Amino acid sequence: MNFFEKLRKLSKLQLIFLILAVGFVVYFNSLFNGFVWDDEEQILNNVAIRSFSNLPLIFKSSTFSTGGAGLSGWYYKPLMTASFMLNYSIWRLNPFGFHLFQVLLHLINAVLVFLLFSALFKPPLVSFFLALVFAVHPVNSESVVYISAVQEVLFTFFVLGGFLILLKFKTKKSLITGAFLIFLALLSKETAILAIPIILVYFLLFEKDKVFSWIFSSLAILSGYLILRVGIAKIPFAHFSIVPISEATFSERLLTIPWEITYYLRVLLFPRILATAQHTVIKNPADFSFWGLGILVLIFLSATIWTVLKLRSKLFYFFVFWFFCSLVLILNIFPLDMTVAERWLYFPLIGFLGMMGIIFAWINQSFPSLSRLFIILSLVAIVSLGLRTIVRNSNWRSGLSLYEHDIKINKTAFDLQNNYGVELFRVGRIDEAKIHFERSISLQPKWWTSFNNLGAVYERKGDFSEAEKMYQKSIENGNYYLAYEN
Template identity: 30%
Template sequence: MRARHALHAAVIVVVTLIAYTGSLRGQWISDDVVAIAENPLLRSLAPANLHPLLTTFDGPNYMPLKILSLAIDYRFFDGDPTGYHAVNLLLHVANALLVYLLLARLGEPGVTALAVALVWAVHPVQVESVAWISERKNVLSTLFFLLALLAYVRFSDRPRLRTYTLVFVLFICALLTKINTIVLPAIMIVYELAWRFRLRARDVLATLPLLAAGAVLAWVNLHGNPSHGAEYHGGSLWVTLRTSSTVVPRYLALVLAPIGLSFYYAVPLRASWFEPAVLASTLAILALVAAAAVLAWHRGRAGFWIFWFLVTLAPMLNLVPFPALMADRYLYIPLVGPLVLAAWALQTAARRVPRLTPAMPIVAGAAVLGCALLTVRRVPVFHDDFRLWADWALTTSYISSDHPYAAAPRTEEIRLLRGALARDDASGPLHNNLGAIAFEENRIAEAVAELGRAYTLAPRDPAIALNLGRAYLFARQPEAAARTLEDATRLEPPSYYAHLDLARAYLLLGDAPRARAALTHAREIRPQWPDLPAVTAALEAFERREQRGRETGS
């Protein structure tokens, strides 16, 4: 038995290292530059520096163990990103081994545990967490999370104070690395209900100290740093919930068919529960919850893995708002659940149709090989900022800055987009992104032309409508701007910038009442946004001039 587990562990280590070896060639990208490469806080482990290391927020988040781990990296690797990448990769390998160990501890056959752990390790949605150094928080917090859960499984069988102390300490370490691991107590309860089919008083009591610790650290994250006061997308919790509901089926689709992955996903804000996408997604989520509950009631352990997916994904659905509505890295822990369910589905099919049994190892091997090849192909996306930008800019419309800012010419980006357009001139996103760059570089006439073409090709894309409306504003074409921005507000009613820019267009047209209405909508969505005072002041000045004109005329 031990020899078999050792062999399985060796396979996991080797396959995972091979799949991600290319990540070692990655440079500093995106947040890495400011948060790590240029961060003076990481450059000393001297006792005098430990206090700032352990008390300084990482952006809006309190994650001192992530910062400490990077400071340790700096001690060994200085400014060479290769070492940091290597640590991320080794942590991911360790997590894959822990996934295998957890499944084996829960009674899964060794081959099933191996297959699931391998697919989890080399699934291409994991590349973002492994190949992006800033996602140290993801791989390190998951290490603590899985260790804590394994300790809890032991504690549930044989309650010992030292085992529970280990659970508590590991949970605190997970929280101090990334707060989304706060769901561990919920997973503990789900384990008892949907795996052991019981819930004892001591099971509930065991969660209380963890819940208290989680509440304290959640409060620190939310209130200890004013930069964490992000507003809900679309201005309300309900818009955010409706919008987030639509990403759950998209995540499941990426698990089953990991193609079209992106560093940036366009997620339109949703104004009504009765929009087809929202209604279908909400019903699907409710169906998953109901299925998990029914399975647990009838002692079907598949319910545990459905709950695993939903519970571990929940913190990443913007219940507490943060900028990204969807990202591959948010699937790092949740991915285990659907993969186990897929393995069980194949096993069930083999039991019901025995002639399929010989094909199961081939199916599992094909899944591992296919995911590994996709991962090898995706890893270079994270080698540098240009490739990272190209990853999404070739397929997804991005929203330009609110104003031209005479950006430095982006020659490489423009060449890439034009090359892509030479192969596919009917792509709305490609024309949009060329137009957005032209707008930001203050080439307004060119921006209007490209964005107009994009709008003709993709009239239902709210990002394109917003960009074109802005370009018309700066081209001093307020009628066209108002018409296009009205479309943008219809396509995405909770869009703050669509309403704000529409107010600007109406103001240029001298239509104060409609400008006031559009500005009111914008304020309802983001009441504290810094653009509002200037537009409000301009509107009030216009209204005063109109009032004086009426008084003079009378």
């Protein structure tokens, strides 16, 4: 029996074991990473996570701690903070435990993706390879190794679990259980609201008798969420942000959409260049990034429509809806905190892989002689993606290593310049830190944090007069609590 025959004869349990094993090997190096970026505010400085007695508090306020300023902001992700609370109770401030929790949760999601695809289409080997791609794809690295992005992994876990239960629900109890898991997903991240229309479309396509039950359940889910968020926590959905895409006009945000879509397609298909803090804004319709990339987007949409018409598969319609519905939410029609972010693709990737799975299954059925070639190409792709993920995991080893790498790719990000300056300051490279704080200010003169940090540089150098000016500017721009303390 050759390799290909052995692979085809593996049981579902053996395939699941392989998914877990390969995924764990790829993310093993991330277990030894430290706390990075917002981890300082969400975990290190967040006293609310240090006692389970604060559990009611995280359901009545924002999940974002700003150290001396306490819990504040427009974020409402209580289950994310509850996960930090759980990990802190076991590991205290040892980042290893936080990373282990996140990696294991991601691997469970990869298994759930496999189970979902296996339930929806054949052959199982296609579902296996798609789940492996999900497990090791570099675009997921940020969601898996960045502790403060655990909400992506967490809400996806609840959505997949809830959807799998709802797929097979025959009783009122299973409907309630599935709906409750979707509710928990919403408490992990607001993006989980996507599950409501996605599941509705599935029922409309395949199980119309469940449509009314799901609409009623959805209303209950949304009502419960709004009562908690707006009624009890009093956290609105609108927020103020100084990032370029948030300051951009509506027309500028629309002009930026082709750049965003092509960026996401590029990192999905060719994830060679990855970086955080992307703040590109297209302001001129004559810019190639609008009309040139717009042509590429039209070609992609045309190819998708052609495939829909060619396959005439309701399942393909479903995954097209999953991908594009979740993509629309991250195109800054309503402004977000960045123009693009790799972690936002964690959930849309499942829809994208579902589309690819239907196409691969059709090719396998239409041209069975190509099945071995498909397996070989899949293995090559998975190895390549896994190696790229291992490298990206190492970029996230520390704040210094992350910013030092990403700033070479993304030189115009005001927050990246500031964060790199902070890490340089901490290791005593004061003069270099000063340069990056000044660059941050020149890129975004409204941001208070960079002025505060530049003030700390002047204070370290003994120039107290200039330091006071910077602290005062920080207070004027944002009423920044650290500037008061300094």
